[in-house]
Structure formats: C-alpha cells, structure tokens
Amino acid sequence: MATGDRELILDRIRRIPPGYVRTYGDVSPGAPRLAGTVLRASAEDVPWWRVVRADGTLAKGARQARLLRDEGILVRNNRVDLTELRLDDLDVL
Numbered sequence: 001m002a003t004g005d006r007e008l009i010l011d012r013i014r015r016i017p018p019g020y021v022r023t024y025g026d027v028s029p030g031a032p033r034l035a036g037t038v039l040r041a042s043a044e045d046v047p048w049w050r051v052v053r054a055d056g057t058l059a060k061g062a063r064q065a066r067l068l069r070d071e072g073i074l075v076r077n078n079r080v081d082l083t084e085l086r087l088d089d090l091d092v093l
Contacts, residue, residue: 005028005034005038006038006042009027009028009034009035010038010042010046012026012027012028013039013046013047013048013050013051014046014047016050016051016087017087018047018050018071018072019071019072019073019085020086020087021050021051021052021056021068021073021080021082021085021086022050022051022086022087023051023052023053023082023086024036024051024053025054026086026087027051032054035051036059039051048060049063049064049067049068050068050071052064055079056079056080056081056082057078057079058075058078058079058080061078068080073085
C-alpha cells in the first residue's frame with residue numbers, strides 16, 4: 001500500500017463530521033477492504049466508528065454502536081440508516 005493512499009483514506013475519515021457516516025467504499029473507492037486494513041494498522045486518532053459497511057452494518061458491534069449513539073446516531077439491530085446518515089461529497093468539504 002502506498003503511503004499516499006493511506007494518508008488519503010485517513011484524511012477522508014478525519015473529515016467525517018459527528019452525526020454522519022461513510023462506508024468503507026466511500027473512503028477508499030474501488031478498494032473498500034483497503035480502508036479496513038488502513039484502520040486496523042493505524043495508531044492515529046481518527047473517528048473510525050463513523051465508517052460502516054456498505055449495507056449500514058457495524059463492523060465493530062456494540063463498541064461502535066455506543067460511540068455512534070453518543071453522537072446522536074440511531075443504531076438499530078447493529079445497523080445505521082444510510083439514506084439518512086451517509087455523507088455525500090466528502091471530498092468537497
């Protein structure tokens with residue numbers, strides 16, 4: 001993985017504001033698993049809990065759900081409603 005790819009993914013995650021989510025594919029278009037790899041290997045403080053699977057389910061379960069709820073996000077059955085919470089056009093922020 002190129003360092004530039006890693007930094008771009010982390011930057012996209014840092015820019016997700018509280019109360020919104022993005023999918024792994026949103027932060028790493030064409031390579032959603034790369035976003036997971038970057039997050040797993042990162043020691044940086046990024047809002048990882050705001051990144052969800054393409055179907056809105058949470059990869060990190062109860063811990064992720066708690067952090068999202070703390071930001072006012074409704075989580076039902078380990079899933080968020082992407083039609084309401086998914087942030088579009090992240091790169092233009």
